[in-house]
Amino acid sequence: MTIDETHDPSLDCWVESAQGHVEFPIQNLPLGRFQSVGGQPRTGVAIGAHVLDLHKALALDLLPAEGEGAAAARQALQNPLALNAAQRIRLRRDLSTLLSTGDGAARRYADELLYAQADVRMLLPSPVLGFTDFQAGIHHTINGRRMRGSGADSLPANYHQVPIAYNGRASSVVVSGAPVRRPHGQIQSPSGVVYRPTQQLDIELELGIWVAQGNALGEPIAVDNADAHIGAFCLINDWSARDVMAWEMDRLGPFTGKSFATTVSPWLISPEALAPFRGPAFVRPPGAAMQPPSHLYSRAQQEQGGLHIGLQVFVNTLRREELGAPLVLVAESHTSHLYWTPAQMLAHHTSSGCNLLCGDLLGTGTISGPAPGEGGSFKELGGSGKQPFSVGEEPRCWAEDGDVVVLRARAQREGFSSIGFGDCVGRVLPAQGMHHG
Amino acid sequence: MTIDETHDPSLDCWVESAQGHVEFPIQNLPLGRFQSVGGQPRTGVAIGAHVLDLHKALALDLLPAEGEGAAAARQALQNPLALNAAQRIRLRRDLSTLLSTGDGAARRYADELLYAQADVRMLLPSPVLGFTDFQAGIHHTINGRRMRGSGADSLPANYHQVPIAYNGRASSVVVSGAPVRRPHGQIQSPSGVVYRPTQQLDIELELGIWVAQGNALGEPIAVDNADAHIGAFCLINDWSARDVMAWEMDRLGPFTGKSFATTVSPWLISPEALAPFRGPAFVRPPGAAMQPPSHLYSRAQQEQGGLHIGLQVFVNTLRREELGAPLVLVAESHTSHLYWTPAQMLAHHTSSGCNLLCGDLLGTGTISGPAPGEGGSFKELGGSGKQPFSVGEEPRCWAEDGDVVVLRARAQREGFSSIGFGDCVGRVLPAQGMHHG
Numbered sequence: 022m023t024i025d026e027t028h029d030p031s032l033d034c035w036v037e038s039a040q041g042h043v044e045f046p047i048q049n050l051p052l053g054r055f056q057s058v059g060g061q062p063r064t065g066v067a068i069g070a071h072v073l074d075l076h077k078a079l080a081l082d083l084l085p086a087e088g089e090g091a092a093a094a095r096q097a098l099q100n101p102l103a104l105n106a107a108q109r110i111r112l113r114r115d116l117s118t119l120l121s122t123g124d125g126a127a128r129r130y131a132d133e134l135l136y137a138q139a140d141v142r143m144l145l146p147s148p149v150l151g152f153t154d155f156q157a158g159i160h161h162t163i164n165g166r167r168m169r170g171s172g173a174d175s176l177p178a179n180y181h182q183v184p185i186a187y188n189g190r191a192s193s194v195v196v197s198g199a200p201v202r203r204p205h206g207q208i209q210s211p212s213g214v215v216y217r218p219t220q221q222l223d224i225e226l227e228l229g230i231w232v233a234q235g236n237a238l239g240e241p242i243a244v245d246n247a248d249a250h251i252g253a254f255c256l257i258n259d260w261s262a263r264d265v266m267a268w269e270m271d272r273l274g275p276f277t278g279k280s281f282a283t284t285v286s287p288w289l290i291s292p293e294a295l296a297p298f299r300g301p302a303f304v305r306p307p308g309a310a311m312q313p314p315s316h317l318y319s320r321a322q323q324e325q326g327g328l329h330i331g332l333q334v335f336v337n338t339l340r341r342e343e344l345g346a347p348l349v350l351v352a353e354s355h356t357s358h359l360y361w362t363p364a365q366m367l368a369h370h371t372s373s374g375c376n377l378l379c380g381d382l383l384g385t386g387t388i389s390g391p392a393p394g395e396g397g398s399f400k401e402l403g404g405s406g407k408q409p410f411s412v413g414e415e416p417r418c419w420a421e422d423g424d425v426v427v428l429r430a431r432a433q434r435e436g437f438s439s440i441g442f443g444d445c446v447g448r449v450l451p452a453q454g455m456h457h458g
Numbered sequence: 459m460t461i462d463e464t465h466d467p468s469l470d471c472w473v474e475s476a477q478g479h480v481e482f483p484i485q486n487l488p489l490g491r492f493q494s495v496g497g498q499p500r501t502g503v504a505i506g507a508h509v510l511d512l513h514k515a516l517a518l519d520l521l522p523a524e525g526e527g528a529a530a531a532r533q534a535l536q537n538p539l540a541l542n543a544a545q546r547i548r549l550r551r552d553l554s555t556l557l558s559t560g561d562g563a564a565r566r567y568a569d570e571l572l573y574a575q576a577d578v579r580m581l582l583p584s585p586v587l588g589f590t591d592f593q594a595g596i597h598h599t600i601n602g603r604r605m606r607g608s609g610a611d612s613l614p615a616n617y618h619q620v621p622i623a624y625n626g627r628a629s630s631v632v633v634s635g636a637p638v639r640r641p642h643g644q645i646q647s648p649s650g651v652v653y654r655p656t657q658q659l660d661i662e663l664e665l666g667i668w669v670a671q672g673n674a675l676g677e678p679i680a681v682d683n684a685d686a687h688i689g690a691f692c693l694i695n696d697w698s699a700r701d702v703m704a705w706e707m708d709r710l711g712p713f714t715g716k717s718f719a720t721t722v723s724p725w726l727i728s729p730e731a732l733a734p735f736r737g738p739a740f741v742r743p744p745g746a747a748m749q750p751p752s753h754l755y756s757r758a759q760q761e762q763g764g765l766h767i768g769l770q771v772f773v774n775t776l777r778r779e780e781l782g783a784p785l786v787l788v789a790e791s792h793t794s795h796l797y798w799t800p801a802q803m804l805a806h807h808t809s810s811g812c813n814l815l816c817g818d819l820l821g822t823g824t825i826s827g828p829a830p831g832e833g834g835s836f837k838e839l840g841g842s843g844k845q846p847f848s849v850g851e852e853p854r855c856w857a858e859d860g861d862v863v864v865l866r867a868r869a870q871r872e873g874f875s876s877i878g879f880g881d882c883v884g885r886v887l888p889a890q891g892m893h894h895g
Contacts (some may be wrong), residue, residue, distance in 0.1 A: 023810065036822060055773050069509070073598075100698070115663075123583060132791075150628075151627070151628060151629060156710065158480075158878075170598060177708040178708075179644075179651075179705055179706065179708065182644060182651050183644055183706050185708055185710060185713075186623070186710070186713050186825045187624070187710035187711050187713055188624070188625035188626060188627055188711075188713065188717075189625060190588070190625055190812060191587075191588060191628075192587070192672075192675075192812070192814070192815050192818075193675055193811075193812055193813055195675070202676040202811060204810035204811045205809060205810060205811070206617075206809060206810045207620055207809070208752060214619050214651040214751060215751070216752070216753045216809070219810075238630055238632070238718075238719070239639040239718070239890060241642065264808065268616055268620070269620050269622070270614075270709065271614040271617065271622055271713070272614075272626035272707065272709070272711065273593065273617065273622060273623070273711040274625075274709065274710040274711030275808040276622075276623050276624055276625065277709070277806065277809055277812060278810065279812060280807075280811075280812035281626075281675075281676070281810040281811040282811075283814060287881070306500060306889060314651060314652070314653050315653070316653045329607040341603075354776070368811070369714065372643060372644070372653070372714055372716070373593060373632075373641035373642060373643045373656075373699065373714040373715065373717060374639060374641045374703060374717075374719075375629070375714060375717035375718060376629045376630060376644070377629070378629050380761055381629075389477050453676060453677075453811075
């Protein structure tokens, strides 16, 4: 993860929409899967407001036809997550050359190569073979316990040593833009337990980690080797039905209250694109500052392992949207609130020998800050249903039918072009009448 | 699930090893995936001590070459779990004819068609796309709470209404026979938290449910339709590192303490083969006998939904095995201790809209009986580490290196041939030195 010429902020791109683009400048170059109207699923590269069709770039001989470069590009056509680090770096360089003004040979094929992002449908970038959700956001953990009455600043007894996680449901992971149907569930009400639509539909702002290289069953990944297994990052909205969870959770964690939809952003933001935005990991406060167990700790990891990315939650209501009113920013947070690094999460995940696969998606857990307005969930922003926050003129405690929730992430650092993740969007549809299938 | 001529106990089979076979008589006919020495993976049918090669049966024109029968057989070659109910029934009838003495046309090809089970390696019958583990064994739940000090006969507050479950780890599901490496994990010790091999390696005796037909996201499966989504049953040994779990579990359930290996038996025991062994589901004791919520209840389901299958746990130690001593029966249990039916589990799983897939594996949770010697885990059999049980002359509280654990299931009813599941076997290997990968 070194910084090289592909990060040069003075690098110019012949795709006009990429000039000064705050999410997808030529320094980002994330891969994804898209489909144009009537077309087959294809691999593309986000550049400005456009998508570059990688299949066409190969067909037009704009990428190497032989050797490692060709192998990397062809692998990306099959599954853009499955590239190894060397292949990702190679393809990134080739794409940087293809799209830079300095070379510019590809510019005359612009009409064939580029689609407007607004005109294509994004797909999941990879099949999701597993979904694991961590609880690495320390302020969300503290807030959750405070709201359950465990006292201020309390953490689970194992929090400083275990990157707590549970297995989520992979099949219900959907790509940004997919509608989110308000789920039914068993809910405890004053008149007894009923099966009805949730009345506490919530969101969770998370960073996602895509595993590109797995490990063999029985062979844990060492914390210092773990970064090499990570293929990409994304945003995750881990939709949650709080009233369903409150009733179903005993000791085994959330189940139906989380398995109706988990929205991920479509672009594979590479570790290479994020290289300038690495820095020291969470600094443990004095007192709580016991070191993690040695198999999860290394000085190099602690100094290099953290990601520094700003996060935002926007909401629009159906009524505001009908009036043409814009999205409302309801929360801002930052990945520096993560208590564990991605590498520590992978090392812990595999510490008993569990095998990760290419296609495993890991969520960090909700990333909240300590201050008001930094909650990564409606539960935190709305005082657990008791202190509504505002979306323009409209109060909200939980997501209402018709609401649109948009998560955004932006990595910024002086001397570098900013890198964005692309929107992670979901709109709430009303609960379905129960015609059982 | 009607009883038809394929269940006729007087049906004779020309494969001699199937005559009077207590597990794989001609009335069972489970499909599975196997590999002979040097051969490709193939679909086969267990018959007596043999496997019938379905690919060869088709090549030799011993199964229909056209129409629905041919379609069913060809589907079985690809993925024997993916057959729908009509295809399973059709193939079962064709196989019953092929293997019965009455027809007998296939007998002359016996040498080409049959492999000794001892000579082949069994594979997973289907890719495991998801693994969900329920807690439907009511006595295991009561025993667990008692051992944690929650008082006798106590159950979670939601137990009578929620078929409690959590998402397990699918990638670490292995087929019977695969070795089970003693896992490392974070463990709380008197001298602090350490990362070391588990000292409380346990087993869990479970029934497995293979989902053959999924459902669309957002469209729950009704309890009365749920049986149609089930393709097969199997045995599961859900290996558990109790000391790791004790430290890692806060509110989100087990994670690394369960994700190092989950052993499944290799044969797809069909709902059709088990049709004679269905009967009324768990009868709720008076007092606790509140009805489940209406979306999980129907009279028909309650009267038809239960499976009646005897279960056994055998152990051998390395020392006994070296002396040629046989497996020791350490526990007996029965599926009638399941509080929820498979159909209720599927209905609950999808109640918030979660989509099941062909290849989802559901475990019932540990099935223990109420009496001593009926524990489905070593934790229960060995008094949570304090009252060792015996394997011959050797005391056991937890699984030791070299131990072999064998789970067996047998459905029996007067007037019918017994149906077995085949062994679910795992041998414990010593923990690996930590050369991090």
